[in-house]
Amino acid sequence: xxxxxxxxxxxxxxxxxxxxxxxxxxxxxxxxxxMLGDGVAVHPEKGELxxxxxxxxxxxxxxxxxxxxxxxxGLEILLHVGLNTVxxxxxxxxxxxxxGERVKAGQPLILFDREKLEACGCxxxxxxxxxxxxxxxxxxxxxxxxxxxGKDTVLTVTLN
Numbered sequence: 001x002x003x004x005x006x007x008x009x010x011x012x013x014x015x016x017x018x019x020x021x022x023x024x025x026x027x028x029x030x031x032x033x034x035m036l037g038d039g040v041a042v043h044p045e046k047g048e049l050x051x052x053x054x055x056x057x058x059x060x061x062x063x064x065x066x067x068x069x070x071x072x073x074g075l076e077i078l079l080h081v082g083l084n085t086v087x088x089x090x091x092x093x094x095x096x097x098x099x100g101e102r103v104k105a106g107q108p109l110i111l112f113d114r115e116k117l118e119a120c121g122c123x124x125x126x127x128x129x130x131x132x133x134x135x136x137x138x139x140x141x142x143x144x145x146x147x148x149x150g151k152d153t154v155l156t157v158t159l160n
Contacts, residue, residue: 007158008073008159009156009159010053010075010157011053011156011157012052012077012128012154012155012156012157013050013105013106013149013150013151013152013153013154014042014147014148014150014151014152015042015050015051015052015128015149016042016045016046016049016126016147016149017044017045017148018042018146018147019042019045019144019145020040020144020152021040021041021042021043021125021144022144023038023040023041023129025041027123028127031083031127031129036078036127036131037078037131038129038130038133038136038139039128039130039139039155040127040155041125041126041127041128042125042147042154043124043125043126044081044114046114047111047114048108048111048149049067049079049081049108049111049126049149050106050107050108050149051103051105051106051150052069052079052128052154052155053069053071053077053105054071054102054104055069055070055071055072055077055102056070056101056102056103057069057098057099057100057109058099060098060110063085063086063088063089063093064093065086065088065093065110065112066078066079066080066086067095067110069103073135073159074132075132075157076131077129078129078131079126079128080127080129081093081110081112081124082117082124082126083122083123085117085122088117088120091116092112092113093110093111093112093113094110094112095109095110096110096111097109106149106151107150134160135160136157136160137158137159137160138157138158139158140155140156140157140158141155142154
């Protein structure tokens with residue numbers, strides 16, 4: 001009698017309310033060409049980034065324009081609010097969590113001022129990528145279109 005091992009699946013929720021798009025539609029070569037990892041992106045309608053899953057905050061830069069999370073099975077997730085937003089040096093961003101904090105899916109992580117950032121010429125396309133792709137066996141992406149932060153599944157990752 002053989003043993004049957006089920007592969008672990010990790011579900012990631014939309015980190016923002018807005019429109020889900022394919023990563024290759026992000027006007028930034030590093031993300032579009034998946035140099036930092038594979039995933040999806042969201043064009044935000046609201047200035048609140050939430051946790052896509054339960055996990056631990058691994059990194060929040062002083063500029064609060066991005067956040068890295070580590071999910072319970074070791075999946076490393078990078079959320080980068082907009083493109084070239086680091087150039088704003090934190091203006092328009094407010095981190096609600098710190099490195100080392102445990103977070104729950106749907107918990108607000110970063111607040112940002114959409115209008116102020118767009119007025120500065122920032123593209124607010126927000127990639128969510130898995131940076132340790134060696135752990136990924138299979139990645140299923142949701143259909144492009146409207147998503148609700150903390151409610152809609154945008155990625156289902158089957159771990160190796």
